[in-house]
Amino acid sequence: MTTATSIFTPVEKDLSILIDNLTSLVQAQHPILGAAAEHLFTAGGKRIRPAIVLLVSRATMKGDDLTPRHRRLAEITEMIHTASLVHDDVVDEAELRRQVATVNSLFGNRVAVLAGDFLFAQSSWYLANLDNLQVVKLLSEVIRDFAEGEIQQGLSCFDTNVSLEKYLQKSYFKTASLIANSAKAAAILSDAGEGIANQIYSYGRNIGLAFQIVDDILDFTSPTEVLGKPAGSDLACGNLTAPVLFAMEEKPSLSILIEREFSEEGDLDQALALVYDSNGIEKARDLAHQHSQLALKELQYLPSCPATDSLRELTDYVLSRIK
């Protein structure tokens, strides 16, 4: 099986520079946040977002090496992502993420809200200093989409009328917007032309959606030890994802259990059994596959190079997590 690490070979050094820069930036400025930052930037994330920015940068750059602005854009992307995770964990009162204790659980809500605000603030300052208004607009759109996505998720809890379209929109806000817009911004910093920039945006949008759908499938299929939380925890808190939306079409009784918010003993177990007994997970897998194919198609006009190869392999890798 391909691993994320082998796909990222063309930007391996770039990624390790990035992590060093981010950690020392936060630590130098704030000893208190330093502990939180170290924790954040080294806690086993796969760095898929900055890796895509760096790969797009390498696939589209004109000169021999990345410019400092390309590197800075990748850092901004990881900072925005990390800030949103920290605030998400406060909002969800989460204790674990990727099997590691969250900032709020270790340091309290106070430090977690501040650390998130600091990262958002620092990223918006870096962003302004890239001196490119189009890039500022793309990334400020992302920050707005995050807030929008979190709010929509809150509003649609246990709502069995949520359509697949609405689910995909929410997934775009939560996950795909950052990938699509930061990748497009990398193409813009390379002066790759509008056509390429838009294809890269579409690549990011579709791989981002595939990525989120796969994550939502893993919430049902991964063992508890891997998730760090019980399987079906999205369903338990009323977050209706692709497998559930498909399963509801086959099993009308599932909607009833959800609508009464699993208020009776055994409701949740019964609901999970209905999802596993349906074709929901398989149909969700097909949906993820469709989006990864759409992403792949957008790469045909990029020059052949190791970075383009990696972007292509990534569309397979995303799916391999559920094979």
Add this chain to the structure above:
Amino acid sequence: MTTATSIFTPVEKDLSILIDNLTSLVQAQHPILGAAAEHLFTAGGKRIRPAIVLLVSRATMKGDDLTPRHRRLAEITEMIHTASLVHDDVVDEAELRRQVATVNSLFGNRVAVLAGDFLFAQSSWYLANLDNLQVVKLLSEVIRDFAEGEIQQGLSCFDTNVSLEKYLQKSYFKTASLIANSAKAAAILSDAGEGIANQIYSYGRNIGLAFQIVDDILDFTSPTEVLGKPAGSDLACGNLTAPVLFAMEEKPSLSILIEREFSEEGDLDQALALVYDSNGIEKARDLAHQHSQLALKELQYLPSCPATDSLRELTDYVLSRIK
């Protein structure tokens, strides 16, 4: 006594348009946040920040009326301010602000973190769409300063070695930076020239510092009913402000009480008595006066007009709150 309302006469209509716009913007997008927003934008704030932006805009504008970008800048200023208040209240676990229940106490941390993020996100999007990189940089600096100020305040709790200089820096980050940078941005949108823009920045910086010092004095001198919290609450939680820093120079025993974090019965009352018995409050008042005079001096090159008169009167009004 001059009231804030009479000073704001030249921009009274502008301010009421602004509040309507902000409330309907948030409400239209999010019914859940709507309640929080209504609460936020109508809950008795004095709107000093957007008023200064609007007054500077009117004092420097070339045409007959404000441009939509001037108005948008004032809205951004109030949104950033409001977002920071909402997150501050989460961080401080505050239940009341200006005698009104806080968003976190009414709607929970979840909605409060989201509402703050939404307002920051919306303001950074509006900001990017002003299409002026210099303005984007000025305001992104403010958001960074807020995070910095909150963190410094957390780090310096009960630290009796804090210098007056450090206190002023923290006050700049927390309060004066937004006023100074948004006022300067208004002058830039008016094409007022670099000299005027820098004087306006200095006006904002100094009136902002005076404003914060006065607030810190009021924490000692206002009755509990007005503050919505007991007098001396800054001191109680280890936030050492101007009156305390001056009082410590006269009363060495005050430092001892602070350093042991009021751990013994009666410590806090004794500390408050020492502050009242010293010249700390009077010296803090002198410091606020100095900064308001510095602010006044910066206005001499602005054209004579009702808006300039209001900016001038504001330097007196700030102090009148402690007369």
